[in-house]
Amino acid sequence: MSPQPRPGADAGAPERAAAFAAPAIEPAARLPWAARWRDYRRAALGDDLVAAMIVTILLVPQSLAYALLAGLPPVVGVMASLLPIVAYAAFGSSTTLAVGPVAVLSMMTAQAIVPAAQAHGVGVHLAAMVLAVEIAGVFVLALLLRLDVFAALLSAPVLHGFVTGASLVIALGQLPALLGVSARGSTLTELLESLAQAPGMAPHAATAVVGVGALTLLWLIRRYGLRLLRGLGLPARAAQLLARMAPMFVVVLAIAAVTALPQAVQGVALAGRVSLGEGLAFTPLWEAPAGLWLALAGPAALLGLVAYVESLAVAEALGARRGERVLPRRELMGLAAANAAAGLSGAMPVTGGFARSIVNFDAGARTRVAGVWTALFLGVTILLLGELLGALPKAVLAATIVVAVLSLVDLQPFREAWRWSRAEFGLMVLVTALTVLAGVKAALLVGVLASMALLMQRTARPHWAEVGRLPGTEVFRNVRRFAVETLPQVLAVRVDESLLFTNSRWLAETLENQAAARPGLKHLVLMMSGVNDIDFSGLDSLHQLDRTLGARGVRLHLSEVKGPLRDRLAASGVLDDLSGRVFTTQGDAWEALARLGSGASASG
């Protein structure tokens, strides 16, 4: 067979090319500009419209609830589900990701904007808008400076621990609203302190009835709804989607109850009329003082990281089910556009949400245009029913949040981590506990630092082996595993790792120890076939090793230095003062040094 074209195997290049050529590879993800409308109508419109309707039903209570979670008026959550979705559809890469306000990001938004707004004497709404624009800025910076590599900072144990802890603490944080108690706090510690100081700790009876009632109902539907609907003869997919609509059902029920029995629910906090007009009457961004922008820059970086990684994880998980690739840099563009749109249209920070995206996926959305329909339907719904939603008790929204976030708590990763690595299991539990007890920032900081420490520990003690020659060949192997021959006065060592600051000092010490233990040694050859890179610390250690060996009368040679590294060493001249030589192959080193010594000695 003739050689088939082989896409570039150079690391980096294919990914970059793919990122910008994406639409050419995945027609389904294309934007249907005028000419494509007919194709779109034929292939995907129907599916997209159905999915959009179903997502809208889920989105109404969620957008209101997450706005409250962020400490904002409910309508801000609606605004965050209109233009941002359209912006993501235009720039993102996932066909199923549903963008909007999500639980974890909303909690972090509250923590960022409440103190900042207070300190600069502006409303929280304006602060939320500034934050969203800054998050968009963070994404643009990340795109330009290729900072998406930092997404790796949130390693799997940190991310699972963080999501679990955040879900638990969000659920706990809803208890006051659910019971009509006035405690507040973003960690368990703060909540307990707030409870202890609260003047009236007794729950408000009517609120508690509404809240706990809604929670129980949602729980029952989640637990038995699917089975019931299937029992009624609905097909599996329809039953699943209908069961997911439970929040809207409970919302309608609650509004009906409040409207029918106004006396019974006296004193129950209501969401208040949701009016798009009010949502649009926001303070423009340019009235935000410079100090506010400055104060929110740090939080924006943190929220940006979390928003990106969470969204990417959701998009990738759903993409995997369809065999669709997610393009990380396109995702960055999509989220940048969505948050810029959020900030400019008076909304709050947004990202891809887990529950909502799954519904979108299950409902059969085919393209990102489904998001545009969702925004349209949501806008119309709020326009028509905004007045009615005013009668919705906040406790019901709190109940929907509790059920939504508790569904994110998944113990499977904990079990797997326990079986795979006790250290990483410990990290996961630590991050969970810190998120609940000490807050999001501390948990992520400790988690990232601990991940780095584990990484350092891994690269800090690279594998190395003394090598000898397989008799009659040019092949050099570990003397402890193969019957090889070695030269007297020569120690040849292969290092299987780059020489970096994490290991270079240790490696130099190790080699010094080896040399010290062999009286009569004259040459140490470092076989560099496994060394991809040398950093400045590695270079320093090579110099140091050369000096130490020199004082013992041992010369340091290198062999099999990889091409690019060899070029750099030659160009920079930094190893010109090495006491020994740089050999192309280990075989060359063997022959040159054997000529100086007394021949080979068998070993094994």
Added chain:
Amino acid sequence: MSPQPRPGADAGAPERAAAFAAPAIEPAARLPWAARWRDYRRAALGDDLVAAMIVTILLVPQSLAYALLAGLPPVVGVMASLLPIVAYAAFGSSTTLAVGPVAVLSMMTAQAIVPAAQAHGVGVHLAAMVLAVEIAGVFVLALLLRLDVFAALLSAPVLHGFVTGASLVIALGQLPALLGVSARGSTLTELLESLAQAPGMAPHAATAVVGVGALTLLWLIRRYGLRLLRGLGLPARAAQLLARMAPMFVVVLAIAAVTALPQAVQGVALAGRVSLGEGLAFTPLWEAPAGLWLALAGPAALLGLVAYVESLAVAEALGARRGERVLPRRELMGLAAANAAAGLSGAMPVTGGFARSIVNFDAGARTRVAGVWTALFLGVTILLLGELLGALPKAVLAATIVVAVLSLVDLQPFREAWRWSRAEFGLMVLVTALTVLAGVKAALLVGVLASMALLMQRTARPHWAEVGRLPGTEVFRNVRRFAVETLPQVLAVRVDESLLFTNSRWLAETLENQAAARPGLKHLVLMMSGVNDIDFSGLDSLHQLDRTLGARGVRLHLSEVKGPLRDRLAASGVLDDLSGRVFTTQGDAWEALARLGSGASASG
């Protein structure tokens, strides 16, 4: 020749063994217990006594000056050069390292103890003692938990940048004392602010004359002294040592001048009588409030890191000249003992100093016992001359500090870094600038984080290659470099790096892209010969990749999984649900998959 005994080539083991067996390897480093006294007297006593006398002469002004730099009475610096030296001699490993107060650590001590002492209403002296004990605690913890790996955090660019910046800022910080101006500050920024606010910015004339005079004299001696002494016929080594005694010469001159012309130096700040009795009359440690211990724990960790790394670098540099190995864990023990002794004997934090160790080395110290003699000589000197030292102007001590620290500024590493790596050169300059402008803590924090970021960047994009079979062999090589054969429907990829959180997501994406670009692909074989480790994130990405490929009808196989990793995978069962198989060798994979397909296709 018969196989000679080969000390364990297992990574880790030899280093550990060597750390505890050290004295057996290096007789010169042994402690001369009773029985060894005679050997010691014969072999090293004479050399050690000479070196100790010379170091003592250097130590008198240095110990006073660094105590002032740390914001403490001069006698505390003397205390820090007595017992701590003896303690290091008993537990350390270097034969030339001279332990005591050093410039950078003294500056950091001042920054830590001044605010802490103020906040807890105790004297700075007590705070310095607590800090020293806590630093000893940090070293003991590091020993027990094997945290010495964290020394690698201070990579070469960070360390060079930090030492350079700290030297510059210490020199700048001496200018007010040198000129008799009252400004204070530990960064250039603070100094300038303090100057701007100072009521009388005019220098004190007499102080400036003394200070600038001493500085000029020291400078001239350093620049021309050696040449002059050589010109007078002294042998090279004697001339070098005598030139290094310059500070003591200037001190004597200054005391003589002050004693002779008391009116001329009116208003010049003097060091004050140095009395060992006063040094011993310290507040005992147990009177320190718990809050003080707590407040100094963080600074202790930072100072410990700097003290350890700086001292180790000095010990290693001098060890290299003698072909002596330095044992990092023994150094940790030595420094722990020295700082514990410092804290308990009313002194301040200590570590191995650069200038002093070089003098000790050049003066020919043979064993660590030289340190014991130094302590003895210093004690006697202060006992006899403490009264006289009282007439020493502080400006002269400031001048000795300026000259000492500026000798640490070395531009050579900057030149080398520039030639080797622009990124690391940038890091070095950044850390230097931050140390001068923003302070030690910020500079080190940014430096360490930037080093970590560079490390992540390095491991984030591992090399990978599609491999094929060299016809007629079991050898698999990069298809882009060798004329190899490949199987249709099979993509075999070799990854040359562990699967870690820094690269696993990128790698999964890259492989997905590769698979997506080959319609008709049925099998992806990951050749794991270069994979030393898989962390939980890597495992996650393998699962994710398997699912994505599965949705495209592609199965994921592994081959050549290294022994230890294979055992862990089998024991944990975490990859049992993999769609493909785990082959022992790539050859096995080839044969099994070739049987399923239509044979090999030539390529090249």
